[in-house]
Amino acid sequence: xxxxxxxxxxxxxxxxxxxxxxxxxxxxxRLPAAARARPLLALLGAVADREVSFHVAGADDPALGREIxxxxxxxxxxxxxxxxxxxxxxxxxxxxxxxxxxSLEYPDGPARPRGARCAGARPAPGGEPRVSPRRRRDLRRPxxxxxxxxxxxxxxxxxxxxVAVRGGAEAIERAGELFEHxxxxxxxxxxxxxxxxxxxxxAVDRVMGEGSLYAPDLAALALKQSAGDTLEAAFMVRAYxxxxxxxxxxxxxxxxxxxxxxxxxxxxxxxxxxxxxGPTPDYTLRLLDFDLLEDSEARREAFRRRLxxxxxxxxxxxxxxxxxxxxxxxxxxxxxxxxxxEGTWDLTRQPxxxxxxxxxxxxxxxRGETGGVLVLAYSxxxxxxxxxxxxxxxxxxxxxxxxxxxETGEPVHAGEVPVTEAEVIARLSxxxxxxxxxxxxxxxxxxxxxxxxxxxxxxxxIQAQMPGMPAANQEFVLSxxxxxxxxxxxxxxxxxxYVDFRSDLDRVRRAQAVEREREAAGGGDDGR
Amino acid sequence: xxxxxxxxxxARELAAAAVELDEAVAAEALAELGFDSLELETxxxxxxxxxxxxxxxxxxxxxxxxxxxxxxxxxGEDRGWGVVLGDAPRRAVLQAALDLIGRTGxxxxxxxxxxxxxxxxxxxxxxxAREAALVARTRVQFDLMPGK
Numbered sequence: 001x002x003x004x005x006x007x008x009x010x011x012x013x014x015x016x017x018x019x020x021x022x023x024x025x026x027x028x029x030r031l032p033a034a035a036r037a038r039p040l041l042a043l044l045g046a047v048a049d050r051e052v053s054f055h056v057a058g059a060d061d062p063a064l065g066r067e068i069x070x071x072x073x074x075x076x077x078x079x080x081x082x083x084x085x086x087x088x089x090x091x092x093x094x095x096x097x098x099x100x101x102x103s104l105e106y107p108d109g110p111a112r113p114r115g116a117r118c119a120g121a122r123p124a125p126g127g128e129p130r131v132s133p134r135r136r137r138d139l140r141r142p143x144x145x146x147x148x149x150x151x152x153x154x155x156x157x158x159x160x161x162x163v164a165v166r167g168g169a170e171a172i173e174r175a176g177e178l179f180e181h182x183x184x185x186x187x188x189x190x191x192x193x194x195x196x197x198x199x200x201x202x203a204v205d206r207v208m209g210e211g212s213l214y215a216p217d218l219a220a221l222a223l224k225q226s227a228g229d230t231l232e233a234a235f236m237v238r239a240y241x242x243x244x245x246x247x248x249x250x251x252x253x254x255x256x257x258x259x260x261x262x263x264x265x266x267x268x269x270x271x272x273x274x275x276x277x278g279p280t281p282d283y284t285l286r287l288l289d290f291d292l293l294e295d296s297e298a299r300r301e302a303f304r305r306r307l308x309x310x311x312x313x314x315x316x317x318x319x320x321x322x323x324x325x326x327x328x329x330x331x332x333x334x335x336x337x338x339x340x341x342e343g344t345w346d347l348t349r350q351p352x353x354x355x356x357x358x359x360x361x362x363x364x365x366x367r368g369e370t371g372g373v374l375v376l377a378y379s380x381x382x383x384x385x386x387x388x389x390x391x392x393x394x395x396x397x398x399x400x401x402x403x404x405x406x407e408t409g410e411p412v413h414a415g416e417v418p419v420t421e422a423e424v425i426a427r428l429s430x431x432x433x434x435x436x437x438x439x440x441x442x443x444x445x446x447x448x449x450x451x452x453x454x455x456x457x458x459x460x461x462i463q464a465q466m467p468g469m470p471a472a473n474q475e476f477v478l479s480x481x482x483x484x485x486x487x488x489x490x491x492x493x494x495x496x497x498y499v500d501f502r503s504d505l506d507r508v509r510r511a512q513a514v515e516r517e518r519e520a521a522g523g524g525d526d527g528r
Numbered sequence: 529x530x531x532x533x534x535x536x537x538x539a540r541e542l543a544a545a546a547v548e549l550d551e552a553v554a555a556e557a558l559a560e561l562g563f564d565s566l567e568l569e570t571x572x573x574x575x576x577x578x579x580x581x582x583x584x585x586x587x588x589x590x591x592x593x594x595x596x597x598x599x600x601x602x603x604g605e606d607r608g609w610g611v612v613l614g615d616a617p618r619r620a621v622l623q624a625a626l627d628l629i630g631r632t633g634x635x636x637x638x639x640x641x642x643x644x645x646x647x648x649x650x651x652x653x654x655x656x657a658r659e660a661a662l663v664a665r666t667r668v669q670f671d672l673m674p675g676k
Binding site: 244 | 540543544547548573574575576577578579580581582583584585586587588589590591592593594595596598607609610611612613614615623627631656658659660661662663664666667668669670
């Protein structure tokens, strides 16, 4: 057991310098000592898993391929098809040109080359080792058609180098330090990750939902590191998940088995099983509670005593609740289930394409940014659409995560995951023989009722046969709800654009010159 | 506690309760139950489990992934598999060990595990019951709410 724990910690330790190397272009970072004996395997272990393929190019000895397959679970593939290509000699000898490459539509499609030596790496005098200028030029040299990213991981001496842009490395590093200083310069005590996880749990839930990874400790850490920026935090969480192998896919979760902590049905005065407000600040005034300025353990203890002691024990909460929409469906008032979709789309494996199947739609919305999902749904409610929903049922609770046993296929309980689920009833649907209500579905990780409701509204909107408004247009909605993509696009304008702008300047100056010449010639505005 | 009709069913019940233990308790249980001597075949290693959900239209979709820890233990030709939420290597090994003794029908080991893990499971059940009681106190009938 101890040896295995060491291996886990080593995997984490290897990934850190790999990330550092990728985020600090032009610098070289040393792998932990324990990884230096087999650095290539250590690096591949951090990025490859059983769902990707690899190819060892130019190796006479098949042992390396077998070792990689054993250590990572990745499967061997032909050079033209592999996700990762390994060049044990450090030079592809031109074979890199035959590796898979991306396209303008999917620029992330190319294979990732993994070299096996880094001849240009040398220690910088008195500082961090850096890639030599000659080697950097070599790395930046185009090696094939567009989309084939030059990159290099070294396998000699445990060094990692990666070059994506050049210039400004020193300033970028100092700017990062200044941000760290801004986060830590106050007189307050350092914020514990456990404090964020426990006391800012709604923010943690939001980050997990948008990061599409249930990992409360990591989401809390990301919030701390990003100084509370939920978009940045979700970005970090997604980056982390990209480093982990997928070990299983759960059995489909049946939310009828949810351990409910909150359940309301605004569509009805009362529903079978009852309505429970649960933990919520809804129905209260949004006034600042200045008592929290005096928060202390003694105050909390007194609150807990008041909460738990001496309270009469009311009737128990049922272990399972019937679904309200199923009651409507039994009475023939709700649309049917429709034809079952073959297969399940997974956006982490397959890029979105349109028209998207329902499974892709729901996944895209579930990992969407709360504000983005809300704004688009709101547009429909405000009149730029015709879906005005009634919430059939809103649930918050814990669902069991069950994974199939690899040998027997029987469900294995791995724990409970908190989720929010919303089902909205909206508009008559005439797709069946008789008029029935339509149904929209929303579900997300953690407690995020705004997002679940907005998701359900959008789901109902984009079921429209003839979308007339933006919120009913599947492609429009799904192309714009991902917060990390949206943030990345908006923020990339902060990067140098002087080449583009110089071109724009030239065009404006030429246009002005033409205008001046026309005016000088007495032409003026001819109205065209 | 562990009322299943077969050893495998009883082991599954124990394992389901064990996923809620904290790592320190799981480490103690591993040592006390003699599981520490089992051979580790895989892991424990962290990875991802994709959570799939069935919606009201019978569509199965990917909700998102969860960080899990996976372990496979071996004793001779017999193997046991464990997977738990979070970065929890000891709990994963404990679950794998319980899977192994359940599948091999090791009644002695099962009885010891039930004795060792039973109190923790009872505490968890009591805590859940207390939470449920708090939720029960928020039951509402909207037509009776003030102002309606």
